[in-house]
Amino acid sequence: MSNAPVYGVGAEFKCAADLYHAAEKIRDKGFKWWDTYSPYPIHGMENAMGTGKSWVSGFVLLGGMTGFTVGISLESLTSIPRPEFLKDIQSGWLMDLFYPLIVHGKPYWSLPSFFPVMFELTILLSAFGAIIGMLVTNLLPRLNHPVFNWELFCQRASDDSFFLIIEAADPLYSEEETKKLLEELGGTQITVISK
Amino acid sequence: MAHGTTTVNANSPDFVAAAKQVERPPLVGGGRGFHWITEKICSIIEEETPTWWWIAFFVTGAITLLVPWSLVYLVSTGIGTWGLNHPVGWAWDITNFVFWIGIGHAGTLISAILFLTRQKWRTSINRASEAMTLFAVMCAGIFPAFHVGRIWYAWFLAPVPQANAIWPNFRSPLLWDVFAVSTYFTVSVLFWYTGLIPDFATMRDREPKPWKKKLYHVLSFGWRSSNRQWKHYEMAYLCLAGLSTPLVLSVHSIVSFDFATSIVPGWHTTIFPPYFVAGAIFGGFAMVLTVMLPFRKIYGLEDLITEKHIDNMCKIILLTGSIVGYAYLMELFIAWYSGNPYEKYAFWNRALGPYWWSYWAMMTCNVIIPQLFWVEKFRKNVVAVWIIVWGPNIGMWYERFVIIVTSIHRDFLPSSWGMFKPALNDITLFIGTCGFFTWLFLVFIRFLPVIAIAEVKGVVPEADPHHHDKDHKGGHHV
Numbered sequence: 001m002s003n004a005p006v007y008g009v010g011a012e013f014k015c016a017a018d019l020y021h022a023a024e025k026i027r028d029k030g031f032k033w034w035d036t037y038s039p040y041p042i043h044g045m046e047n048a049m050g051t052g053k054s055w056v057s058g059f060v061l062l063g064g065m066t067g068f069t070v071g072i073s074l075e076s077l078t079s080i081p082r083p084e085f086l087k088d089i090q091s092g093w094l095m096d097l098f099y100p101l102i103v104h105g106k107p108y109w110s111l112p113s114f115f116p117v118m119f120e121l122t123i124l125l126s127a128f129g130a131i132i133g134m135l136v137t138n139l140l141p142r143l144n145h146p147v148f149n150w151e152l153f154c155q156r157a158s159d160d161s162f163f164l165i166i167e168a169a170d171p172l173y174s175e176e177e178t179k180k181l182l183e184e185l186g187g188t189q190i191t192v193i194s195k
Numbered sequence: 196m197a198h199g200t201t202t203v204n205a206n207s208p209d210f211v212a213a214a215k216q217v218e219r220p221p222l223v224g225g226g227r228g229f230h231w232i233t234e235k236i237c238s239i240i241e242e243e244t245p246t247w248w249w250i251a252f253f254v255t256g257a258i259t260l261l262v263p264w265s266l267v268y269l270v271s272t273g274i275g276t277w278g279l280n281h282p283v284g285w286a287w288d289i290t291n292f293v294f295w296i297g298i299g300h301a302g303t304l305i306s307a308i309l310f311l312t313r314q315k316w317r318t319s320i321n322r323a324s325e326a327m328t329l330f331a332v333m334c335a336g337i338f339p340a341f342h343v344g345r346i347w348y349a350w351f352l353a354p355v356p357q358a359n360a361i362w363p364n365f366r367s368p369l370l371w372d373v374f375a376v377s378t379y380f381t382v383s384v385l386f387w388y389t390g391l392i393p394d395f396a397t398m399r400d401r402e403p404k405p406w407k408k409k410l411y412h413v414l415s416f417g418w419r420s421s422n423r424q425w426k427h428y429e430m431a432y433l434c435l436a437g438l439s440t441p442l443v444l445s446v447h448s449i450v451s452f453d454f455a456t457s458i459v460p461g462w463h464t465t466i467f468p469p470y471f472v473a474g475a476i477f478g479g480f481a482m483v484l485t486v487m488l489p490f491r492k493i494y495g496l497e498d499l500i501t502e503k504h505i506d507n508m509c510k511i512i513l514l515t516g517s518i519v520g521y522a523y524l525m526e527l528f529i530a531w532y533s534g535n536p537y538e539k540y541a542f543w544n545r546a547l548g549p550y551w552w553s554y555w556a557m558m559t560c561n562v563i564i565p566q567l568f569w570v571e572k573f574r575k576n577v578v579a580v581w582i583i584v585w586g587p588n589i590g591m592w593y594e595r596f597v598i599i600v601t602s603i604h605r606d607f608l609p610s611s612w613g614m615f616k617p618a619l620n621d622i623t624l625f626i627g628t629c630g631f632f633t634w635l636f637l638v639f640i641r642f643l644p645v646i647a648i649a650e651v652k653g654v655v656p657e658a659d660p661h662h663h664d665k666d667h668k669g670g671h672h673v
Contacts, residue, residue, distance in 0.1 A: 020660035160229035
């Protein structure tokens with residue numbers, strides 16, 4: 001155990017406020033590879049940690065635009081007459097498109113009636129965008145991670161305790177100094193976590 | 196918020212008394228701490244299976260068997276085993292479909308709309324109501340799927356070029372329904388599962404059995420409770436809430452289009468979408484209380500689902516019930532004011548025709564009974580609440596029955612008039628879905644955390660990182 005490569009140093013904090021203030025200090029010191037852990041999302045923690053805004057919303061926008069495009073293309077291309085420049089292509093998958101029928105006495109391209117399907121597909125793919133975005137940005141699923149080597153962390157991080165872990169990969173990391181720093185910030189149970 | 200920041204002497208007895216009056220009751224009662232919340236909710240799953248659960252499981256399981264029985268009979272014999280015929284071609288099946296879909300809507304309202312409007316009290320009830328949404332939509336889907344008659348052709352509804360190369364009719368409300376309901380179900384599952392991810396991690400960390408621990412670990416995607424993860428998680432959750440809000444409003448609007456876009460008197464009205472959505476939320480909240488109050492009692496969750504929660508839900512029922520009542524009256528007014536004799540007749544026939552009893556059952560259950568919630572005493576009495584919410588539960592089923600059956604049983608020509616009587620298969624299938632719904636809910640409370648653990652932890656006072664800064668009370672660990 002003692003010779004195993006080190007992942008980082010962790011400390012336990014007794015409450016959300018302590019963790020929040022410790023995070024502010026670590027941020028100001030210029031650490032890069034570190035993280036805080038709490039059983040629920042702490043309000044304002046992204047500011048205390050200086051991690052900035054989440055861009056999962058970008059995935060949602062992308063998903064939504066895809067859904068909208070799929071919806072409007074699906075409905076339009078199957079409902080309108082074959083355009084002039086495609087007249088010559090009479091085989092392959094294009095055969096399945098362009099099947100104009102007059103239904104309900106509405107025009108071939110009846111945008112108001114097309115709205116619900118377009119809308120639902122936009123929502124559907126946006127929702128998938130949110131989930132995929134969350135998993136991609138969090139690099140999940142990931143079942144094996146060094147933080148799970150810390151027994152105390154495994155017992156309490158998702159229950160009632162608060163942790164701060166600084167990784168050995170951080171340029172400012174030095175085992176002795178970092179331990180001392182965490183202690184000064186009010187951390188207890190300071191532990192070196194193996195990889 | 197006014198702790199010592201104003202110029203008024205915050206310690207004067209007058210000020211303290213006045214502040215007490217407007218102070219909101221805590222969302223988690225008894226000053227409970229994080230560990231208590233974890234213990235309380237996880238112990239429901241971890242304790243030995245109680246006897247009552249097994250009894251309820253087998254009873255509702257037996258009732259659920261009516262679903263496959265009815266469906267096998269229906270498919271093997273024909274759609275005529277339902278009481279449908281001309282002129283009433285839609286009856287109990289579509290009534291039940293709209294009834295179950297509507298029930299689902301409260302779950303999404305709680306999880307999405309109350310999230311966007313920052314109603315923190317939602318955290319204690321959103322998990323169970325979202326589960327209810329999924330189960331209700333599962334029950335709902337059975338009816339239109341089998342109403343197509345030849346179920347093996349149900350794939351014609353999917354947007355794929357079929358054998359004869361004709362695409363489904365994208366201008367048809369019935370196809371919109373397919374898209375709306377399937378999107379609704381999928382997004383509800385995603386939303387629900389996202390909420391479960393951190394709770395699976397909590398269950399993993401408590402689980403002594405290695406195989407179960409591994410299972411929860413996989414289900415939680417290896418969640419680490421890290422705030423870098425929470426940041427993205429919260430954004431995804433916010434976006435899902437923002438997407439589910441217009442979605443839930445669209446689903447019941449589209450369901451109402453099934454009726455409103457037709458020219459049948461009694462269906463062809465522009466008031467339908469908002470009226471259906473309000474009705475769905477109304478009936479859904481009633482069902483939330485119906486299923487939640489018993490398990491709150493059984494598992495002693497009074498500190499998590501407090502009087503305040505019940506009170507809020509009763510007020511929403513009162514509000515949406517009144518909107519529904521307004522819609523009923525407005526329909527009557529427009530029937531008279533429009534001067535359209537067919538419209539006028541449809542409503543006269545509803546209230547005084549051969550189905551008068553269903554109309555007045557609807558009026559009593561949906562409009563009159565919920566008005567009892569104006570009285571605080573009723574809202575504070577759990578037993579009274581549980582009895583009163585059966586009004587909307589029953590009334591909302593009657594509403595759909597009234598709208599569907601009374602509108603089409605009198606066609607334009609008196610020679611095409613008829614009456615609808617449910618066949619045995621109508622009744623068994625509906626009772627079967629009620630059993631199925633309850634059975635699924637029982638399985639849910641036994642295997643998954645019924646209350647969103649991580650979210651409830653976020654609303655206790657000590658969860659606020661500035662809690663100790665302004666008001667140093669120390670921890671509430673119990």
